[in-house]
Amino acid sequence: MPLDLSYLSIPLPEEVVRIKQYGDFQGAAKVIDHLLERKIPFALKKRLEIEKEIIKMIGINEYPFSVNEAIHQMREAFEQFESKELDQLMEESLVDWIYVGGEPHFQRRFLLNLVKTQPAYAERLIKKEDSETDQLRKIELTENIRLMKENGHRKVKIHIRSSIKIKKEHERIGEQVKVHLPVPRNAQQISEIKILKHSEADKVTTSPEDSYQRTICFETRLKENEEFFVEYEYVNEVHYIELDALKAEKAKEEMSDLEEQLPHIRFTPYLQSILDEVLDGETNTVIQARKIYDFITTNVKYSFMREYFTIDNISEYAAVNLKGDCGVQAILFITLCRMAGIPAKWQSGLYVSQYYTGCHDWAQFYVEPYGWIFADLSFGGGAYAAGDIERWNYYFGNLDIFRMPANDRIQEEFIPAKLHVRADPIDNQRGEWEYGDQGIPYAYLEVKQELISMKEIWGEGEQKELFRKSQLDDSAEKVL
Structure with a gap:
């Protein structure tokens, strides 16, 4: 249920x-x-x-790791690591931990999070991460901003393959399974959606294109080592918007997306006090939204999160702890905008580029005369932290072309519905798996998303291939 x-x-x-x-x-x-x-x-x-x-x-x-296990991992990962450092990290809230049986235990991605969020620890890695890929991603985003500003828009056709399978030790061969994978929905920037191929199953159902959380669902009896997959393509077109506060108006008609949505979009006294402090009497809607964006991108530090289902109130969590990943930051932005009377809503799915393809969340807000526009809090915050003010400004009002939106709201049911509790009942980017008697947590699953190709569309249908995954050697290449 x-x-x-x-x-x-x-x-x-x-x-x-x-x-x-x-x-x-x-x-x-x-x-x-x-x-x-x-x-x-x-x-x-x-x-x-x-x-x-x-x-x-x-x-x-x-939270699988004891203190000794955490120290062992850190000694293996970092040069000249001393066990007392872990105590200091705990005191400064730089690692996520709870008590398990009265003893501290650490979140499953605590080490990855430390490397991502603390440059000093990234520098001390014994095996350095590939910084070239990260640098290429930044160049790609900078180039996108240049082209968007020069041309006013970009339009691409994207081809993706997504898959999900259960780990061998949790495989129950011959039992009935029900598996959902996210697919693109008919969002404002998306058109020409096509399901190209998918796994065979006794029953396959693709939910309508306007579903709030759109999926393809497979129902069948599980075979050994079975992977469920879907390949799809779609056209993504984004337009550049230069917001002018002098043109801003309140919505002229009655709008939705202004109300609370418990438990995570909740208008609490603490959030009201933050909003009053941030807005400081401002009434212009563009400036209000920008002040909220600035507060989050300069104060709420990026951090990997435990499963959202385990958090009582995501927006207040972000505002109290001043940390959170892309979705946590987006929900805080949506909540504060709604409290200020600015319609705001969710969008999520994948970030899709040749250098990285994976889960991502962002937000939309409504301002006359522009309509629905975008805000990407984590990309904006990352740009601000890196000192890239142009990119920081860009992600208030604009998106890049590297997106696959599958979800338009949080806490929506699938079509067809899942029978058991979802691994993520709030959002859907990785997919869901259930047997006849239980839902399966993500720790038991292997999920993969791959960009197959991306083509830029110009003028009267002229196309330029930006990226193509080689079918011969399973490697990826950029087409110059």
């Missing part, structure tokens, strides 16, 4: 909180079971049912 996540806004009983914070997840589940046997308010019952699912996810997947 789908979970109504709005009940995450209900507080947990203190006994559950105490035992959970200690890291006794089995004990917390037992307390919840006892409470559910009693006559309790309906809203509290629904909150406790959600908490049982959250406890499963945290206990199994999210």
Whole structure:
């Protein structure tokens, strides 16, 4: 049955909180079971049912490494590492950890996050990461900005292959499975969507192009080492917008996307105090949105996150902890914009380029006379941190061409619906997998997204190939 996540806004009983914070997840589940046997308010019952699912996810997947295991990994990774450094990192909230059985345990990507967010640790890596690829990505984004400003728009045809399979140790051959993979939706910048090929299955269903979270669904009996895949293409056209605050007006008609959406788009007293401080009496909608963008991109530091399902209120989490990944930052932006009376909404799917293809989230907001425009908080924040002010300014109002939007809202059900609790009930970028009796967490899955080709479209259909994946040696090449 789908979970109504709005009940995450209900507080947990203190006994559950105490035992959970200690890291006794089995004990917390037992307390919840006892409470559910009693006559309790309906809203509290629904909150406790959600908490049982959250406890499963945290206990199994999210915080696997003890202190000794974390120290061992860091000694293997960094030059001249001393164990006392881990204590300091914990004190400064630079590593994500919780208590498990009364002992600190570290999030599964704590080491990767440290390398990504702390340049000093990236410099100390024993095996240096390939910085050339990162540099090429920045050049690619800079070139996109130049072309967008020169030409006013860019239009590309993109071909992608996405796949999902379950790890061998969790394979249940012959059992019925239901698998969803995200595919492009009919968003404002997307057209000419085509499903080119996909896995065979007893039943294959592609949801309508205007689905808020669009997928292709496979239902069949699992074969050994079976991979489910889909290949698709679409046209992505983005236009350059130079926002002029003097032209800005409030929406002339009644708009949606202004309301709360519990639990994560919640108008709390703390967020209201931040908004009042950030806006400081400003009433112009473009300047208001820019002030919100500036606050997030200069104060909320990028950080890998645990699964969103384990967070009670994502927008307030970002504003309290001043950290978060692309989706956390986007939800905070959407929430603050709505609180200011600016319609704002979600968009997510993939970032797609020859140098990197993977999950990404961003936001949209509405201002007359421009209509719906974009804001990419994590790209903007990364540009600001790097001192690239042109790129920082660009991602307030504009996107690049390297996107595949599959989702237009958070917390939407699939068509056809999943039977069991989703691994991510908020968004869908990686896909979902379930057996007849349970949903499967991402720790048990292998997900892959590949850019096959990208062609730029000019004038009367003239095309220039920007990228093509070689079918001969499975390597990628740029076509000059």
